[in-house]
Amino acid sequence: MSEAEFIHRFIPAPRGSTARTVLLLHGTGGDENDMIPLGRDLDPTAALLSPRGQVLENGMPRFFRRLAEGIFDEEDVIRRAHELADFVGVATARYAFDPKRVIAVGYSNGANIAAAILLLRPEMLAGAVLFRAMVPLAPPVLPNLTHVRVLLSSGKQDPIVPVENAERLAAMLREGGANVTLRFEPAGHALVLGDIEAAKEWLRTL
Numbered sequence: 001m002s003e004a005e006f007i008h009r010f011i012p013a014p015r016g017s018t019a020r021t022v023l024l025l026h027g028t029g030g031d032e033n034d035m036i037p038l039g040r041d042l043d044p045t046a047a048l049l050s051p052r053g054q055v056l057e058n059g060m061p062r063f064f065r066r067l068a069e070g071i072f073d074e075e076d077v078i079r080r081a082h083e084l085a086d087f088v089g090v091a092t093a094r095y096a097f098d099p100k101r102v103i104a105v106g107y108s109n110g111a112n113i114a115a116a117i118l119l120l121r122p123e124m125l126a127g128a129v130l131f132r133a134m135v136p137l138a139p140p141v142l143p144n145l146t147h148v149r150v151l152l153s154s155g156k157q158d159p160i161v162p163v164e165n166a167e168r169l170a171a172m173l174r175e176g177g178a179n180v181t182l183r184f185e186p187a188g189h190a191l192v193l194g195d196i197e198a199a200k201e202w203l204r205t206l
Contacts, residue, residue, distance in 0.1 A: 006051035006087050008032050010095050011040075013047040020101040020126070020206070023088060024050040025110025027132075029060035039105060041196065042129075043203055047097050051087060053109070055080065063113035064136075070160060072112070074137045081116035081136075085124045103206070104128040105199070107191065108160075112136040115169060118178070122148060127206060129199045132158060132189055134165045135172065146177035151202045153195045155187040 009032045013019050022043055024035035032052040039048045053063035055076070064080040065073040092099045104114035104125050111133035117124055119139050127149040150173055154166040163184065170182040181202060185194045 005090070006054060006084070008049065008051040008087075008091070009036065010050075010091065011036070011048040012095070013097075014045060017045045019043065019045040019047070020103050021047040021049055021095075021097040023102055023104045023114070023125070024048060025063065025104060025106035025114050026050075026053065026061070027108035027110055028057065028062050030107075030110070031061055035105065035107070035110070038196070042105060042199055046103075047095070049088070049091055049095070049097075049102075051084065053113075054083070062109050064109070064116075070134065070165075072136060077113075077116050077137050078120065081113060081120050084113060085117050085121035088124050099124075101126055103203070105131075106133070107131040108133075108189065115173075118145065118148060118150070118173065119143060119176075122176075127151075129153070129202065130169075131191055131195055131199075132161055133169060134161045135169045142172065142176040144177055145173060148173075148178045149206065150178050150180045151199060152180060152182045153198055154182070154184050155189060156184045157187060158189045160189045 024039045026034045032050045053061040055062045065076040106114040111130040114128045116136040122143045129151045
């Protein structure tokens with residue numbers, strides 16, 4: 001399997017739909033099937049592209065390596081973000097979807113790799129829903145994100161992602177010009193109904 005290839009699932013948009021493609025990015029221990037029901041619930045009209053992370057941590061798929069909880073291997077983040085962005089480009093040609101209408105929906109580790117793509121390869125995404133994301137890396141220069149809209153949905157009692165870290169990620173993306181909505185649920189790291197409903201409403205506005 002080449003570096004630009006991932007085990008994945010692609011589900012075309014319903015016939016007659018000209019909607020976007022949602023790039024579904026799972027959390028640690030997930031796979032290409034985990035986010036499909038959520039993606040279909042969030043946008044019944046979208047095509048769905050769901051890759052499996054290529055890094056294993058104690059047998060659990062992830063999208064990049066970490067050194068400890070909340071401490072990332074930044075070199076690996078950069079490498080893996082570029083590989084995933086390249087894969088999206090390959091999939092665009094293979095499945096003939098609009099490259100300018102790709103929206104990432106990521107949870108935890110998947111949200112972090114989506115944030116890394118925004119910071120390193122912003123041309124690949126028109127927007128992103130980031131559930132429980134944290135700052136994945138600190139690029140020396142922030143990219144131009146004026147074309148990007150982002151929903152950051154975080155938990156006030158998240159033991160993994162401190163409120164200040166989510167706020168710092170929102171500030172970085174805004175500094176690059178992104179239109180960022182930052183919201184907090186009275187929740188921990190797991191998703192709750194409020195996250196899902198907010199994401200549905202946000203997606204309807206795109």
